[in-house]
Amino acid sequence: MANKELEKVYEPKSVEQKWYQEWEGKGYFHASVPSDKPGYSIVIPPPNITGVLHMGHALNNTLQDILCRWKRMSGYNVLWMPGTDHAGIATQNVVERQLAAEGKDRFELGRDAFIERVWQWKGESGGQIIGQLKRLGASCDWERERFTMDAGLSKAVREVFVRLYEEKLIYRDNRLINWCPRCHTALSDIEVEHEDKAGNLWHLRYPVVGSDEYVVVATTRPETMLGDTAVAVHPEDERYSHLIGKKVLLPLVNREIPVIGDDYVDREFGTGVVKITPAHDFNDFEMGLRHNLDRINVFDESGVVNAAGKQYEGMDRFAARKQVVADLEAAGLLEKIQDHALSVGGCYRCKTVVEPYMSLQWYVKVGPLAERALGAVKDGRTKIVPQQWENTYYDWMENIRDWCISRQIWWGHRIPAWYCDHCGHITVAKEDPTNCSQCGSDEIRQETDVLDTWFSSALWPFSTMGWPEKTPELSAFYPTSCLVTGFDILFFWVARMMMMGLHFMDEVPFTDVYIHALVRDAQGQKMSKSKGNVIDPLTVIDAYGTDAFRFTLAAFAAQGRDIKLAEERIAGYRNFANKIWNASRFAMMNLEGFDPNHVDVASLKLSNADRWILYRLNEAAGALDSALTGFRFNEAASELYRFTWSEFCDWYIELAKDDLYKGDAERQAAAKYVLWLVLENLLRLLHPFMPFITEEIWQALPKKNGAADSIMISDFPTPCAEWAGYASAAAEMELVMEVIKGIRNIRGEMEVAPSKQIAAILDCKSAASLALLKKNEVYVMSLARLSDLAIGQGIERPAEASLQVAGDVEIIVPLKGLVNVEEEEKRLNKEIAKIEKDIEFLSKKLENPSFIERAPADVVEKEREKIAEFGNKKQLLQESLEKILRLK
Secondary structure, three states: OOOOOOOOOOOHHHHHHHHHHHHHHOOOOOOOOOOOOOEEEEEOOOOEOOOOOOHHHHHHHHHHHHHHHHHHHOOOEEEEEOEEEOOHHHHHHHHHHHHHHOOOOHHHHOHHHHHHHHHHHHHHOOOHHHHHHHHOOOOOOHHHOEEOOOHHHHHHHHHHHHHHHHOOOEEEEEEEEEEEOOOOEEEOHHHEEEEEEEEEEEEEEEEEOOOOOEEEEEEOOHHHHHHOOEEEEOOOOOOOHHHOOOEEEEOOOOEEEEEEEOOOOOOOOOOOEEEEOOOOOHHHHHHHHHHOOOOOOOEOOOOEEOHHHHHHOOOEHHHHHHHHHHHHHHOOOEEEEEEEEEEEEEEOOOOOEOEEEEEEEEEEOOHHHHHHHHHHHHOOOOEEEOOHHHHHHHHHHHOOOOEEOEEOOOOOOEOOEEEEOOOOOEEEOOOOOOOOOOOOOOOEEEOOOEEOHHHHHOOHHHHOOOOOOOOHHHHHHOOEEEEEEEHHHHHHHHHHHHHHHHHHHOOOOEEEEEEEOOEEEOOOOEOOOOOOOOOOHHHHHHHHOHHHHHHHHHHOOOOOOOEEEOHHHHHHHHHHHHHHHHHHHHHHHOOOOOOHHHOOHHHOOOOHHHHHHHHHHHHHHHHHHHHHHOOOHHHHHHHHHHHHHHHHHHHHHHHHHHHHHHOOHHHHHHHHHHHHHHHHHHHHHHOOOOHHHHHHHHHHOOOOOOOOOOHHHOOOOOOOHHHHOOHHHHHHHHHHHHHHHHHHHHHHHOOOOOOOOEEEEEEEOOHHHHHHHHHOHHHHHHHOOEEEEEEEOOOOOOOOEEEEEEOOEEEEEEOOOOOOHHHHHHHHHHHHHHHHHHHHHHHHHHHOHHHHHHOOHHHHHHHHHHHHHHHHHHHHHHHHHHHHHOOO
């Protein structure tokens, strides 16, 4: 028996809240260990505790949830491991801004009190994104939620650091890094956001020592010339080869520097001579290593010129630029200034222009780690989807540089290294030492730097499951099954997880990596606050419901293609949710008193319509499983949409009405059972995509004895051999439907009102189609809205009729009396006159020589195409007019 009646209108908000609390409260998201079910696991890309749900999160987590719900229903023990990232710089900046508002700073508080303040902020405000993920329907195992700085993960971080140090894979070195002069810390490449800006190329004259000659160097950063230690030319550049080995006088500071030859120099850029500043440019740093050049750092931590900058000491780097250019011009050493577009790197948090900066930092030697991570993708142990990203991964891993892991901030995992003031030795240990491990002195102090946030994130797939302990979770769920992530962190996170997973677990961290695209606005522009084109997921959920939003994201998640999102599209899928709701209400009204437990399925006499919908349901289940297995989310959504709307709602429900309302008891029983069976299966197929509405409807449906308590823990439909055997019956039904479509097409062409009943003749070319259509006459009469239907072979037909063909059946609709001849004649003549006017206007345009000469070729071609289109349309209208006139 049905449990309850569905409300007239689906109201998502109350339904979503109710069912999420129910699922979470009953522990349906929790993975049992041990379990007799096969394991399936995904680790969530941990959002920053400072973050709020944006479109990228919404897409990423919707796709993960679809996979997890599908696998859970398919009999797997699913662990979707949730958690958040401490987000070092981002979180420190949030709390520093709070302190600034109170007139304080972190130095005033001191390190320990500041860290305590950050923990306090995390407890009160951090992690609001978790609540927002729950609104999205994310079925994470919240009982296992982790944080990158909780005790267990901190232990794993220290274990990894110490082991890598002991294996000589972690070291300290003084080299060039990305530096934020405001945050006073090193930054990873991903923490630097590049923006194209208008800039200049300054051409500066450097006198050649011992001659009247000078070379002209082109630079985008004239202020860094204060730290030049060479100028370079291409060794095969005939213009300058005679200068290699000579010296030039560095203007303004009057220091002699060598001219060197290096293949890196681009002979076509600027003048073909470049200034080399190893302490302030990454490429120059590498050239400096090759040629053993000095590295002169001319800035301090705040981007202010230091003592090495001589007379410019104390000036901000951009003020120094202006002064250096002015002084060069005054000395006659500025040849020219050109406009030049630049890609300027800014700190991802404070937007300050990042400085390449010489600094003593901690590094991971990644060569040996990268080699294994590269091999694991090449030999197929980890598969990247879409495959095109594998080449990007290979390119990065083959050209990888050692990883700078130290950050000069306070919030994060403090590096477990202690410096001895007595002997200078560095002690690295899992437990805090009290003495130097070399000389025993107690004059030791801990490194003040913390680890790059990506260091702890790199351990996420195994640290979250309890490593370094040998936990049941690790043995049940590692390696994880799949990682769903954006392409922007393929290198920074995915590659590092691969390196660490293989090194410490001796297995890849995941067998599949699905890379999704960006969510852009309707015009394909990247969403940004400055452009004002950001769509807020929470606002959308409030307006259209979570299910419509989730289905939209899945429907547009085509592999390798960015999603162009407009609110109208989400509104369209809200209509889809309403269609499901209304179809279910119709079914419920016709299932009153129905109990599937009392149906003798073997004795039911199924119609071709019943067999057709069961065959199509079977096909949809198979297609859905195949699409999800291949991470083709858009194909899965498209299959669901087509089956639900076009086949179940538009066809089967309409076909079943005759049986439900006019059929005998036998036909009614079969139609009710099939209606219930298809709807119940369809809800389970839809559930991973639209969890809330499907649970609400499913709970109201009559159930078989032994059914699960929730749709989310019921079985996912799989193809059934019996239904697959209905192929021929389904093909027969397809012919009946084609005939109905043919009659509908004629009605549309003749603009016959849907309410008006018409007559039709079906001329069958075979005995088989004749028998089939006779058998299904009631469906054709009802769905095509016919007052009269003649079915036969070689049947007599009227002189004036509209024809369509379906298989070996000719569909004939007599035109006499079908339309108002006078009105139709007027309408067609009006349409023809309008088109003739358009053709005349375009013809005159194309006869005008000045238009042909001035307009671009593609514009002219488009106008010619328009004339051809109008000509075709005119011909069709004239044919229709002739047909109408014959009816007079």
